[in-house]
Amino acid sequence: MANIKSAKKRILVNETKAARNKAIKSKVKTAVKKVETAIDQKDAETAKTALKAAIVEITKAGTKGVYHKNTVSRKISRLTKAVNGIA
Structure with a gap:
């Protein structure tokens, strides 16, 4: 465990x-x-309904900094391609 106050705070924030x-x-x-x-x-x-919901969640994750924008684009693209493949 850290001894310095700022290091303790960092641990909690992380x-x-x-x-x-x-x-x-x-x-x-x-x-x-x-x-x-x-x-x-x-x-x-x-699938189309679930895709719309998934796109919203993935985009939110990208906006909040959880995923990189290219990762967001890749995930959305692959899902959309798969859904269009069954239609």
Whole structure:
């Protein structure tokens, strides 16, 4: 454990940020999983609805700095391509 006050604060702040990032990434993964499940079941309507929700979550994660903008673009692009493939 750190002895310096600022180092102790850093540890606490880092834990808070890590928890926030983990929650946001979890939301993204859940949204992506819903899209992939709909794709596996060949359900185009559900996939499109889930894709819209997933795009919102992924974009939010990018805006909040959890993901790099290129990662956001890549994830959205791959999901969209997969959904368009079943339609």
